Amino acid sequence: MHSREIRHRFIEFFAERGHTHLPSSSLIPYNDPTVLLTTAGMQQMTPFFLGLDAPPAPRLTSIQKCFRTVDIDEVGDESHCTFFEMLGNFSVGDYFKLDAMRMAWDLLTRDFGIDDSRLTVTVYPEDHEARSLWAEHFGLTMDRIFDDPGNIWGPVGASGPCGPNSEIYCDRGEQYGCGKPDCGPNCERCDRHLEVWNLVFMEWFQERDGSRRDLDRKNIDTGMGLERVSLILQDVPSIYDTDLYIPIIESAAAIAGVAYKSDERADVSLRVIADHARAVTFLIADGVLPSNEGRGYVLRRVLRRAARHGKLLGIERPFLNEISDIVINEFAAHYPDLVARRDTIRRVISHEEEAFGRTLSTGISRFEALAHSVAQAGGAVIPGDEAFRLYDTFGFPFELTSELARDAGINVDRDGFERALEEQRQQSRSAIQAFSDSGRGRAPLYATAKGAPVAFAGYTFDSIESAISDLLTLETSVEQIEAGAAAEIVLDQTPFYGESGGQIGDTGAIVTDTGVFAVHDTQRPAPGLIVHIGEVAEGFMRVGQLARATIDSARRAAIRRNHTATHVLHRALREVLGAETRQAGSLVAPDRLRFDFTSMEALGPVGLESVARIAARAVLDDTEVTAELMSYPDAIERGAMALFGEKYGDVVRVVSIGDFSSELCGGTHVARTGQIGPLIVLNESSIGSGVRRIEAITGETAVDYQLQLHAVASELSRVVHAPVEGLLDEVRQLISALREKERAIDQLRVEIASSSVDMLAGNAVSVDGTHVLATRIDAHDRDTMLQIGDRLRDKLRSGVLVLASEIDAQPALVAMVTGDLVERGLHAGRLIQEIAPIIGGRGGGRPELAQGGGTDASRLDEALAAVEDIVKRQFSG
Ligand code: SER
Numbered sequence: 048m049h050s051r052e053i054r055h056r057f058i059e060f061f062a063e064r065g066h067t068h069l070p071s072s073s074l075i076p077y078n079d080p081t082v083l084l085t086t087a088g089m090q091q092m093t094p095f096f097l098g099l100d101a102p103p104a105p106r107l108t109s110i111q112k113c114f115r116t117v118d119i120d121e122v123g124d125e126s127h128c129t130f131f132e133m134l135g136n137f138s139v140g141d142y143f144k145l146d147a148m149r150m151a152w153d154l155l156t157r158d159f160g161i162d163d164s165r166l167t168v169t170v171y172p173e174d175h176e177a178r179s180l181w182a183e184h185f186g187l188t189m190d191r192i193f194d195d196p197g198n199i200w201g202p203v204g205a206s207g208p209c210g211p212n213s214e215i216y217c218d219r220g221e222q223y224g225c226g227k228p229d230c231g232p233n234c235e236r237c238d239r240h241l242e243v244w245n246l247v248f249m250e251w252f253q254e255r256d257g258s259r260r261d262l263d264r265k266n267i268d269t270g271m272g273l274e275r276v277s278l279i280l281q282d283v284p285s286i287y288d289t290d291l292y293i294p295i296i297e298s299a300a301a302i303a304g305v306a307y308k309s310d311e312r313a314d315v316s317l318r319v320i321a322d323h324a325r326a327v328t329f330l331i332a333d334g335v336l337p338s339n340e341g342r343g344y345v346l347r348r349v350l351r352r353a354a355r356h357g358k359l360l361g362i363e364r365p366f367l368n369e370i371s372d373i374v375i376n377e378f379a380a381h382y383p384d385l386v387a388r389r390d391t392i393r394r395v396i397s398h399e400e401e402a403f404g405r406t407l408s409t410g411i412s413r414f415e416a417l418a419h420s421v422a423q424a425g426g427a428v429i430p431g432d433e434a435f436r437l438y439d440t441f442g443f444p445f446e447l448t449s450e451l452a453r454d455a456g457i458n459v460d461r462d463g464f465e466r467a468l469e470e471q472r473q474q475s476r477s478a479i480q481a482f483s484d485s486g487r488g489r490a491p492l493y494a495t496a497k498g499a500p501v502a503f504a505g506y507t508f509d510s511i512e513s514a515i516s517d518l519l520t521l522e523t524s525v526e527q528i529e530a531g532a533a534a535e536i537v538l539d540q541t542p543f544y545g546e547s548g549g550q551i552g553d554t555g556a557i558v559t560d561t562g563v564f565a566v567h568d569t570q571r572p573a574p575g576l577i578v579h580i581g582e583v584a585e586g587f588m589r590v591g592q593l594a595r596a597t598i599d600s601a602r603r604a605a606i607r608r609n610h611t612a613t614h615v616l617h618r619a620l621r622e623v624l625g626a627e628t629r630q631a632g633s634l635v636a637p638d639r640l641r642f643d644f645t646s647m648e649a650l651g652p653v654g655l656e657s658v659a660r661i662a663a664r665a666v667l668d669d670t671e672v673t674a675e676l677m678s679y680p681d682a683i684e685r686g687a688m689a690l691f692g693e694k695y696g697d698v699v700r701v702v703s704i705g706d707f708s709s710e711l712c713g714g715t716h717v718a719r720t721g722q723i724g725p726l727i728v729l730n731e732s733s734i735g736s737g738v739r740r741i742e743a744i745t746g747e748t749a750v751d752y753q754l755q756l757h758a759v760a761s762e763l764s765r766v767v768h769a770p771v772e773g774l775l776d777e778v779r780q781l782i783s784a785l786r787e788k789e790r791a792i793d794q795l796r797v798e799i800a801s802s803s804v805d806m807l808a809g810n811a812v813s814v815d816g817t818h819v820l821a822t823r824i825d826a827h828d829r830d831t832m833l834q835i836g837d838r839l840r841d842k843l844r845s846g847v848l849v850l851a852s853e854i855d856a857q858p859a860l861v862a863m864v865t866g867d868l869v870e871r872g873l874h875a876g877r878l879i880q881e882i883a884p885i886i887g888g889r890g891g892g893r894p895e896l897a898q899g900g901g902t903d904a905s906r907l908d909e910a911l912a913a914v915e916d917i918v919k920r921q922f923s924g
Pocket of ligand 1: 086087088089200245246247268269271
């Protein structure tokens with residue numbers, strides 16, 4: 048039975064049983080960022096299973112294009128593949144287990160004519176219901192029902208619907224078996240029993256943490272691989288022998304001048320090419336473009352791997368387009384959009400294959416040399432930076448290097464590769480920065496850039512179609528740029544605003560048939576020229592291509608609010624400070640605005656409040672904002688405010704806020720002032736003589752700020768038990784009460800320390816008839832040490848005093864000598880100089896009073912113990 052007929056009969060069968068046929072969804076899953084590619088027919092049904100969306104009918108059927116990356120490295124043997132078609136039937140809260148089993152069984156045994164003695168099933172061990180249904184209704188004896196603890200299917204992404212499942216296996220015959228008595232489904236030794244159909248009894252929802260809850264209703268999700276059922280119905284040894292692959296394999300074999308099944312090594316390459324050509328064709332048709340990330344990387348990986356296997360077969364020219372053409376022809380009847388997208392598919396494949404082909408041979412030689420030197424050095428691992436060089440210079444996906452290494456019996460250092468990759472990403476970020484920084488030096492390049500003057504369409508549109516006029520790298524103008532490259536794009540018209548008049552440039556994306564360019568900034572480096580600065584995120588871009596240019600609309604909306612707000616503030620400032628106040632500069636960004644103006648005096652809190660009130664009124668009035676083109680003299684006559692030192696052409700654009708304000712301005716603005724939302728002036732400062740600056744926020748930023756302030760104020764009011772209006776007084780009182788307490792505590796500290804003075808004085812020893820007191824005290828700061836010292840000295844009347852303490856964990860010393868002893872040659876400063884080094888420090892001072900500090904508090908006692916001897920020496924010296 049030809050695969051076309053299998054598809055047809057499958058859909059017929061379920062249509063007859065009340066199922067609505069849904070077309071396959073794209074290989075790019077919608078709505079679930081945690082999933083790279085579509086891997087099962089049930090994905091497009093998920094919203095129905097969860098009750099988030101009403102299904103078109105409770106019974107559905109589909110033939111879904113699927114791509115699974117799990118086995119990507121195994122492709123080349125006889126059973127693995129990446130791209131496949133899944134035949135499925137689904138019940139959304141309608142029929143459940145028994146009906147699903149019945150329909151599957153009937154289709155296989157009656158319509159497809161498989162002898163039912165060839166079928167066995169597996170069930171989830173705890174699913175007793177499924178086991179007894181198979182036994183009672185289908186006459187399966189227990190030796191044909193197998194337990195499989197792995198029979199829980201789903202969820203597809205991080206969370207989602209799932210349930211226990213039951214799989215139907217078909218016995219392909221003894222010739223495929225291992226002959227062991229325990230051979231059956233899931234046999235690890237052979238493929239005699241092949242899983243054909245998976246029935247999922249979808250009754251749970253699994254959360255991200257792995258916990259499960261029951262779904263409101265029970266659903267059925269089944270999936271049967273078209274490739275496998277074709278293998279069975281066509282009675283061939285492998286999926287690669289079915290009509291789904293044979294024409295593709297044969298065309299590759301013809302190009303290579305080999306015959307399939309004459310040489311095992313060549314067969315591996317032919318199967319890789321056949322699977323990957325199908326994958327590449329369907330991926331590109333669904334809008335995936337080669338890149339270094341995500342699904343674009345999957346595409347690049349399989350495309351390049353197929354190209355390398357072409358080389359292994361001795362094909363020296365680009366050939367994948369021819370193979371892809373066969374894929375398109377073979378599948379066109381069921382997938383007509385492949386034909387519609389043939390040109391794009393061809394272009395993308397050619398470009399990628401040619402780019403890779405240019406470096407493939409050199410890359411392989413490079414790899415071989417590397418592998419050789421690693422082996423010579425007795426190693427078994429290709430260093431990560433070498434794998435990175437192969438990737439970066441020769442376009443080898445990491446997995447290709449791994450595959451080559453595996454064949455050579457060595458490994459590759461993946462972590463090292465990732466590190467080198469990350470480093471390169473950082474550099475690319477700075478490369479984009481380089482464009483923004485190097486405007487001046489590139490003046491000659493801009494002067495000759497094609498496409499100026501560029502029409503700005505962004506007053507009305509956020510997204511338009513346009514043609515690529517020029518592509519600029521840092522050095523020169525080029526015809527084409529590739530994934531990963533930083534560059535500037537010139538379009539013939541653009542919705543992107545090039546930075547000027549204080550308003551910063553737009554960001555967004557430029558997309559063509561072959562690539563995606565992420566725009567990080569937009570500038571006007573020369574008159575009439577607008578350049579989009581960024582990098583190719585996917586695929587490639589060419590001069591002359593038609594592109595869709597789309598700005599980040601939310602960001603632009605925030606910029607518009609801030610730009611109109613600067614006009615409002617400008618006008619408000621003139622009302623408060625007088626008409627001589629002039630704008631001296633501005634910055635209009637999405638998250639903030641800043642407005643510089645001339646004024647000899649500060650606004651102060653009162654002035655700021657007046658400005659804020661006038662501005663708020665202008666917003667509440669919800670005045671219309673209009674823009675008109677007119678001659679410069681007309682504009683001035685209208686009273687439009689013009690910037691000092693700025694040159695205006697003959698025709699100028701005047702932006703008016705009713706009759707509140709009128710300014711010459713090329714920027715983008717809100718339609719009515721009400722759209723600005725809250726306008727909060729944050730502060731005022733001086734930025735030079737006679738020039739002042741206010742900073743403000745609007746829109747959502749201002750809403751966030753207000754909510755935050757409100758939350759803080761409410762919390763504070765709760766904590767200090769005062770109403771919000773009374774907070775300031777309350778907090779002031781708290782601070783002064785706190786100060787008072789601190790003073791009292793200081794006082795107490797001194798008193799506590801002094802109360803020990805009598806006791807301490809008793810520790811004095813007599814050295815040559817002189818009181819010498821060297822002791823530790825517990826002082827909180829140096830001031831306390833000095834106060835205690837003073838009291839002790841008064842107490843001793845005549846003597847030498849050395850006090851030691853730890854202050855903030857650091858050792859501190861104070862020495863005092865009474866006047867009579869100074870006359871006899873004693874010197875506090877020299878005393879400290881001698882003992883401070885013991886605690887790892889220094890010190891000194893006058894004869895009567897000296898201080899020291901150090902780093903090693905553990906030796907304080909040692910320092911104190913040295914005092915007596917030093918005093919003796921000083922007396923004798
Ligand atoms: N979702 C299940 C599978 O992919 C049945 O369709 O096997």
